Amino acid sequence: MRLTAVRDKHLKLDQKKIDVAKRILGVKTETETVEKALEIVIQKEESENKRKEVVDRILARRAKMKPIPENTADWIREARKQRDKRYGF
DSSP states (O other), rough: OOOOOOOOOOOOOOOHHHHHHHHHHSSHHHHHHHHHHHHHHHHHHHHHHHHHHHHHHHHHHHHHHHOSSSSSSHHHHHHHHHHHHTTTO
């Protein structure tokens, strides 16, 4: 179980923005609105970090591969040869 520190905060916020966010998020209280908005921001950051990790891994693998020749037909032929060699065709 994760323990959270809940503290009272006094914030000056734009009431119109809170009302719009409350309607969009479908919550009843202003506290729920702020909590939900913070959760969304945190989730967005986490998913962006995961996406960046995946892209970095793909780019790292791509850097290890031979460059694709200008003529893609040659590249396809070479890929098929490697596939056939790998699987014994």
